[in-house]
Amino acid sequence: MTRILGLAAIWVALAMAVGGIVLSIVGLTRKKPALVQSAFQTIYVTFALLSLAVGAMIYALVTHDFSVGYVAQVGSRSTPTFYTVISLWGALEGSILFWGWVLAMYSAVVVWSNRHRPGGLVPWSGATLQLICLFFFILLVGPANPWHLVSPTPLDGPGPNPLLQNHILMGVHPPLLYLGYVGMSVPFSFAIGALLAGEIHSADWIVLTRRWTLSAWALLSMAIIAGMWWSYEVLGWGGYWAWDPVENASFMPWLTATAFLHSVMVQERRGMLKLWNVNLIVSTFLLTILGTFLTRSGIISSVHAFTTGTIGYYFLGFIAVCLVASLILVAGNSEGLRSEGHLDAAASRETVFLFNNLFLTGFTFVVVLGTLFPLVAEAFKGVKVTVGAPFFNKMTIPICVALLFLMGVGPALPWKVATQQQLKKMFVLPSVVTAVIIVLSLVFGMRDPYAIGAFAFAGFALTSNVREYVVGAMARVRAHGEVFPVALVRLVAANRRRYGGYLAHMGIIMVAAAITASSSFRYEREATLKPGQIMPIKGDLSVRLKQLWGRDEPQREVVGADVEILNGMNVIGMLDPRMNFYKSQDQPVPTPAVRSRPSGDVYINLMAYTPDGQSATLRVIVEPFVPWIWFGGLVVALGAMISSWPTSRREPKSVPYVTTRAVPVGVPEPAFGNAGISTATPSSLPPHTS
Amino acid sequence: MNWKRAALTTALVGGPVIALLAYGMTRDPREIPSPLPGHLAPVFTGAVFAPGNDDGLRLAVGDTVRLAEHRGRVVVVNFWASWCLACRTEHQALSTVARNYAPQGVKFFGMLYNDETPNGVNWIEQMGGQAYPALSDPGARTAIDYGLYGVPETFVVDQRGFVAKKFVGPVEAGEMSKLLDSLLLTTGAPNASTNAVAPVPKSLPSADTKR
Numbered sequence: 054m055t056r057i058l059g060l061a062a063i064w065v066a067l068a069m070a071v072g073g074i075v076l077s078i079v080g081l082t083r084k085k086p087a088l089v090q091s092a093f094q095t096i097y098v099t100f101a102l103l104s105l106a107v108g109a110m111i112y113a114l115v116t117h118d119f120s121v122g123y124v125a126q127v128g129s130r131s132t133p134t135f136y137t138v139i140s141l142w143g144a145l146e147g148s149i150l151f152w153g154w155v156l157a158m159y160s161a162v163v164v165w166s167n168r169h170r171p172g173g174l175v176p177w178s179g180a181t182l183q184l185i186c187l188f189f190f191i192l193l194v195g196p197a198n199p200w201h202l203v204s205p206t207p208l209d210g211p212g213p214n215p216l217l218q219n220h221i222l223m224g225v226h227p228p229l230l231y232l233g234y235v236g237m238s239v240p241f242s243f244a245i246g247a248l249l250a251g252e253i254h255s256a257d258w259i260v261l262t263r264r265w266t267l268s269a270w271a272l273l274s275m276a277i278i279a280g281m282w283w284s285y286e287v288l289g290w291g292g293y294w295a296w297d298p299v300e301n302a303s304f305m306p307w308l309t310a311t312a313f314l315h316s317v318m319v320q321e322r323r324g325m326l327k328l329w330n331v332n333l334i335v336s337t338f339l340l341t342i343l344g345t346f347l348t349r350s351g352i353i354s355s356v357h358a359f360t361t362g363t364i365g366y367y368f369l370g371f372i373a374v375c376l377v378a379s380l381i382l383v384a385g386n387s388e389g390l391r392s393e394g395h396l397d398a399a400a401s402r403e404t405v406f407l408f409n410n411l412f413l414t415g416f417t418f419v420v421v422l423g424t425l426f427p428l429v430a431e432a433f434k435g436v437k438v439t440v441g442a443p444f445f446n447k448m449t450i451p452i453c454v455a456l457l458f459l460m461g462v463g464p465a466l467p468w469k470v471a472t473q474q475q476l477k478k479m480f481v482l483p484s485v486v487t488a489v490i491i492v493l494s495l496v497f498g499m500r501d502p503y504a505i506g507a508f509a510f511a512g513f514a515l516t517s518n519v520r521e522y523v524v525g526a527m528a529r530v531r532a533h534g535e536v537f538p539v540a541l542v543r544l545v546a547a548n549r550r551r552y553g554g555y556l557a558h559m560g561i562i563m564v565a566a567a568i569t570a571s572s573s574f575r576y577e578r579e580a581t582l583k584p585g586q587i588m589p590i591k592g593d594l595s596v597r598l599k600q601l602w603g604r605d606e607p608q609r610e611v612v613g614a615d616v617e618i619l620n621g622m623n624v625i626g627m628l629d630p631r632m633n634f635y636k637s638q639d640q641p642v643p644t645p646a647v648r649s650r651p652s653g654d655v656y657i658n659l660m661a662y663t664p665d666g667q668s669a670t671l672r673v674i675v676e677p678f679v680p681w682i683w684f685g686g687l688v689v690a691l692g693a694m695i696s697s698w699p700t701s702r703r704e705p706k707s708v709p710y711v712t713t714r715a716v717p718v719g720v721p722e723p724a725f726g727n728a729g730i731s732t733a734t735p736s737s738l739p740p741h742t743s
Numbered sequence: 744m745n746w747k748r749a750a751l752t753t754a755l756v757g758g759p760v761i762a763l764l765a766y767g768m769t770r771d772p773r774e775i776p777s778p779l780p781g782h783l784a785p786v787f788t789g790a791v792f793a794p795g796n797d798d799g800l801r802l803a804v805g806d807t808v809r810l811a812e813h814r815g816r817v818v819v820v821n822f823w824a825s826w827c828l829a830c831r832t833e834h835q836a837l838s839t840v841a842r843n844y845a846p847q848g849v850k851f852f853g854m855l856y857n858d859e860t861p862n863g864v865n866w867i868e869q870m871g872g873q874a875y876p877a878l879s880d881p882g883a884r885t886a887i888d889y890g891l892y893g894v895p896e897t898f899v900v901d902q903r904g905f906v907a908k909k910f911v912g913p914v915e916a917g918e919m920s921k922l923l924d925s926l927l928l929t930t931g932a933p934n935a936s937t938n939a940v941a942p943v944p945k946s947l948p949s950a951d952t953k954r
Contacts, residue, residue, distance in 0.1 A: 343764075352767035365768055373761045377753050384752035385744040428767045437776055640828050 056121045059109035060200040066102040066157070067190040069095045070183045077180035081173055081250075089176045093164050096179055099186060100161035103154040110150060110199060111138055120206040123147055123199035129212030131608035131636070136218040142227045143213040145349065145364070146199035151228075153189040155235040160186060163239055167261070173250030174243070174258055181242035181249075188371050196364040212608060215635035215642045222283040229276035230303060234341050236269025237306055240313075241338030244331050248382040253331070254389060256321070262334065263317045264697055270310045271693030277303050278564070278686025289643035289658045291577065291674040293682065294568075296445040298353045301424045302344025305417055309337040312413035315406050315463075322468060323403060324393030328383070329410070331390060335379045340417075342372050353427060398470035405463040412452050412459070419448045454506040457565055460558050461514035464521050483516040504573045511566040518555045518562070525552075545695065553696030560692055563685030570678040571653070577674040579660065583667060590673050593621045596657065601666040610634040612641075614659050614669045618648060630659040630671070653677035777890055779906040784898065785888035786810045787820075789852070789878030792860040793867050797838075797874040799845035808852060808878055810900070817849045817907075817926050818900040821914070822886060824858040825866035827894040833913035837897075838874035840919045847927055851875035856886050856894050901926050 073095030080088030113121045114137050117130055127140040127147065142148045160182040167175045193199070217223050240262045247258040280303065281293035294300060313333040319326050347353045350365025396403055423440045430438045465479035490512040494505045522541065529540035545552040580588045582598040589595040599615040613631035617624045628646035635642060645658040656674040663669075779785075791806045802808065810818065821837055823830040841851035852875060855863045860879050867873045880886055889898060897910040899922060908922055 346764065350768065352764070352770060369761075369764055369768060372764065373757070376757045376760060380753040380757050381749040385746060385749035387748065388745060425763070428763060428770070431770060432763060432766050 055109050055113045055116075055118055056200050056202065059106045059113070059121075060194070060198070062102045062106040062109065063153075063190055063193045063200075066099045066106070066153075067187065067194060069099045069102065070187040070190055073099070073183045074180050074187070077176050077183070081176055081180075092176065092179060092183075093168060096157075096160050096164050096183060099183070100157040103157040106193075107141070107150060107154045110147065111141060114138060114140060117210075119208070119210055120203050121199070122201035122203050125203045125207055125210050127213045128210040129608065130209050132212045132218060133608070135221075135224065136213060139224045139227075140213040140217070142231070143217045143223075146193075146197045148227070148231075149189060149192050149197040150199055152231055152235055153186065153193055155231045156182070156186050156189060156238060159236060159239050163242070163265070172252055172255075174246050174252045174255075174261075176246075177249040178239075178242040178246030181245045182238060185238050185242070188367075192364065192367055196367060212635065215609075215633065215640075216287060218608070218635075219633060219642055219644060220283060220287045222279055222286065226276060226279040226283050229272055229279055233269050233271075233273025233276045234303065234306070234344075236265070236272060237310060237337050237341050239265040239269065240310075240334045244334045245379070245382060248331075248386055253327075253386060259317060259320060259330065263314070263321075264699075266310055266313055266317075266334070266337075267693055267697040270307070270314060271690045271697065273303065273307050273310070274693065275686055275690045277307060278683060278689075282683050282686075285679070286645065286647060289645045291575070291645070291656050291658070291672075291676060293679075296423065296440075296442050298424050299344075299348050301420050302341075302348055305344060305420050305424075306337045306340040308413050308417040308420070309333050309340060312410045312417075313337065315413075316410045319403050319406050325395070325403070326410075327392065328387050328390035331383055333410075333414075335383060336417075339372070339375060339379065340421075342368065342375060346372055347424065353424065400466060400471040400476060402463060402466045402468045405459055405466055409456065409459050409463065412456050416449060416452045416456075419452070420445070423448070450503045450507075453565060454503060454510055457507065457510035457514050457562065460562065461510065461517035464555055464558070465517050479517070479520075482520060483513045486516045487513040499573065501573065504569050507565060507569040511562050511569070515559060515562045518558045521555050522552065549698055550696050553692045553694070553698075555692070556695060557689045557692030560685045560688030560690075563681050563688060567678045567681035567685060571676040571682070574677045575674065576676075577672060579670065579672040581661075581668050581670040587619065588671065588673065590655075591675055593619075594655075594675070595619045596655075596671065596673055598669055598671065599627075601662055601669055608635060610636075612659070612662060614662065614671065616646075616657055616671065618655055626655070628655070628657050630657045632659055632662075649680045651678075651680060654679045777909045779890065779898065780909055782906060783904055784810060784818075784900040784906045785885070787854075787880075787885040787888065789854060789880055789885065791876045792855070792879050793853075793864055793873065793877040795874055795876035796872045797842050797845055800841060800851060800875045802876040806876075808876070810904075813850055813900075814904050815902050817844075817847075817902060817923060819849065819851045819897060819919075819923075820854055820889075820900065821851065821897045822854045822856045822889070822891055822894050824856045824894050825862040826858065827856075829913050830895045831870065833895055833897075833915075834870050834873070836914055836916040836919070838872075840914075840916050840923070841874040843920070844923050844927075845874075847923075849923055849927070853877040854880050854885055856880060856891065857883055899923070899926070902929075 073092045076088045076092035076095065080086065080092060110121075110123065112118075113124050114128055115134065117124065117128055119125045119128060123144070123146050127144050128137065132140070140147065142151045160179065163182065164175060164179045212218065243258055243262040243265065244253075247253045247255070252258055277300075280300070284295075285291070285293040310333075313330060316326050316333065317330055320330050346365065346368035350368055352365065396407070398404070423445050426440045427438050430436050461483055462480075465483075467475065487509045490509045491505060494508055499505055499508075522544070525544045526537055526540040529535050529544055530537055533540070535543065545556075576591055578588065578590055582588055584598050584600050587595050587597045595618075597617045597619055599617055601612065601614050604611045604613070611631050611633050613629045616628045616630065618626040618628065626648045628648055630646040631644040632641040633644055643658055643660075645656055647657075648655040654674075654676045656676060658672045658674075659669060660672050661670040786809070788807055788809045791802045791804050791808060794804055795801045810820075819837075819841070821833075837851065837853075841849070853873060855877055863877055863879075867877065883891075889896075892911065895910075895913060897914050897919075899907045899910075899919075901907040907926055910919075
């Protein structure tokens with residue numbers, strides 16, 4: 054019953070999508086608004102149907118209805134309910150179903166929140182989204198059908214992949230990832246919609262697009278960080294990024310979206326880079342589909358790749374359609390996307406954005422190249438190659454260092470042109486901080502130029518971004534007599550977009566610095582201990598094996614070691630690294646235990662043990678500052694949230710700056726961004742506004 | 744709408760990308776090409792450290808096995824290790840096939856890779872015995888000769904001493920039996936150049952042989 058209901062919902066949703074697309078096209082070309090309205094209805098109904106299908110699948114999973122193909126594949130009576138529910142996205146078919154649901158949700162929200170907007174943008178965008186939905190619905194009734202009948206009905210299933218039921222972050226990372234990843238379809242649909250509707254010249258669509266991109270970007274950022282955290286907590290190698298194709302798949306669109314979020318400001322303010330921005334939006338979406346294709350088709354070998362089937366051909370066809378359609382639309386309209394302005398000076402914010410985009414697209418190119426190179430090499434030279442971390446690190450670390458530098462320069466520079474006096478004022482303090490960090494790094498024995506560069510420019514960028522806050526708040530203190538914290542809050546509230554951006558910068562800086570520190574100062578030791586024996590780690594730090602234990606759980610057997618962490622002779626903590634033996638798999642799943650402190654982690658993995666409990670082999674890894682990566686991810690998300698929070702038009706009394714005459718900071722300029730920067734007379738403003 | 748520019752851009756950018764990805768669909772990234780199939784198997788000698796419990800296959804511990812001495816017979820060389828989990832999966836299948844084909848003179852050898860022989864002995868005991876003898880490979884010399892990528896890998900050497908097939912990962916009994924059947928069929932026609940499994944070696948060793 055559940056099976057039929059779920060499958061029927063998908064089929065009807067598929068029909069709705071086809072109907073909606075036809076209604077949109079007919080309604081728009083024949084100028085019949087009623088038809089367009091009906092097309093909107095189909096989008097809402099589609100969302101309802103997909104919700105029904107997802108609900109049915111969760112119900113089937115929870116009730117262990119093994120006649121449903123997907124449940125028979127990932128379900129098991131002994132799996133805890135939490136992991137049963139989230140196994141919705143634990144394998145190919147379910148993940149496509151979840152994808153379809155997220156996409157249908159976004160479509161409905163996009164259309165609903167903009168349904169009164171005049172012009173062809175929203176209907177065309179809606180139709181584009183429905184076309185993408187249609188593709189996923191075709192997958193769901195075709196190669197990724199989760200509803201196929203299993204007969205006779207098995208009594209029990211194998212349960213989810215052990216790695217996917219071993220950590221709570223399995224409930225966090227995938228949904229965030231889908232929300233962010235699928236969210237990139239919305240800016241794409243706006244771009245295509247604007248092109249089809251002939252509204253690509255309007256300033257309106259780019260504002261809408263920016264806001265949606267920012268939200269999706271924030272979710273994707275969090276998802277990537279959560280994924281790093283998950284792999285760190287689960288996989289037992291003490292690392293968090295390995296340049297695996299799946300990781301790259303999530304990272305490539307993030308890079309192009311980041312580039313867009315910066316370059317869009319140049320378009321909003323100066324009317325430049327229009328064609329470039331459309332290209333970035335389209336590329337971001339295409340990269341999400343490419344990434345999915347790479348990991349679902351099995352053409353690139355990856356530790357994460359799902360089992361393959363014919364689904365790769367569907368994705369290939371879909372990429373071809375999207376790529377060709379986008380290229381035709383963008384290239385065909387490129388003449389109308391010429392820049393209205395031009396660069397005024399080398400030392401200006403536009404220039405920094407230009408370089409930022411150059412580096413970010415260069416970064417994307419390196420990642421795309423490294424990911425696809427095995428394919429290229431085989432096609433042209435007939436050789437098998439794998440591209441690993443050394444290539445990516447060598448190529449991307451310099452780009453990261455350069456981006457950190459720009460992150461410090463950009464916020465400090467005014468639009469159009471900076472005077473020498475301004476430059477001096479803004480860069481003296483950050484430069485001093487940089488110099489101090491370089492000296493300190495050398496004194497403390499660091500020799501890797503990139504690590505020193507990363508720390509130095511992280512310090513530079515951090516000082517520069519913090520300085521923007523402090524100077525801004527101090528100006529309020531002087532002008533309004535507010536207390537500093539109040540001034541700070543009001544400063545941000547009055548100018549969310551700008552200060553949210555700086556906060557996101559700080560988050561990125563934290564992540565970058567923490568990654569540099571944890572990889573530069575990582576230290577590991579491995580030893581086989583008998584209970585009571587102590588393994589010295591570093592300095593006063595050592596660990597003592599207390600005992601080994603075993604435990605039976607319904608879905609697995611657990612072998613664990615109680616390990617005390619000692620500082621000198623004092624016990625400062627206790628960890629219990631384990632090995633989980635899932636009944637469905639003969640390979641044990643190592644489950645490291647981590648003690649996290651702001652100063653760093655102690656990470657212990659149980660490598661081996663003797664069955665009689667007389668000894669255990671432990672690997673202890675000390676990684677400084679790792680938690681700051683996760684925390685930095687939250688800061689990025691918070692910054693993006695502040696930035697994307699819809700700005701309501703306020704009463705004039707809330708205008709914060711009486712001292713600034715030209716354009717009061719914090720009052721949004723209609724239709725354009727409100728970065729709080731006067732385009733008229735930058736040099737006449739106090740430093741914090743330029 | 745500038746159709747000319749649209750068409751040109753699409754052809755120049757879209758075409759190559761789609762072509763590359765479509766080409767990728769015809770490849771298997773997990774396939775590890777080996778120049779060996781279709782070529783003479785590297786000869787090896789190895790000392791027996793576990794005798795094997797099938798009468799037709801058993802050898803005394805300490806005996807030396809030379810591949811060269813088995814010309815005219817089909818020989819299966821399985822690289823394994825006690826720390827290898829996938830080796831556990833194929834263990835039963837290999838022993839069964841070895842036992843079934845022992846009467847037809849097919850020889851099976853386990854070649855211990857990167858491991859200590861006592862571990863190997865314990866492992867065989869834990870797994871409930873092994874039909875065929877296990878050899879040690881000090882310094883992994885044979886493994887290097889065979890271009891081992893990991894364990895388990897299994898090489899099937901035909902009667903002429905050519906590598907007929909290389910298995911990467913756990914071997915399945917059915918697939919192995921089928922291969923052995925077809926090799927044994929050609930016994931009567933040693934000069935048959937139309938051997939489907941072991942094609943006549945080409946002059947150039949190349950990765951193309953598996954395409």
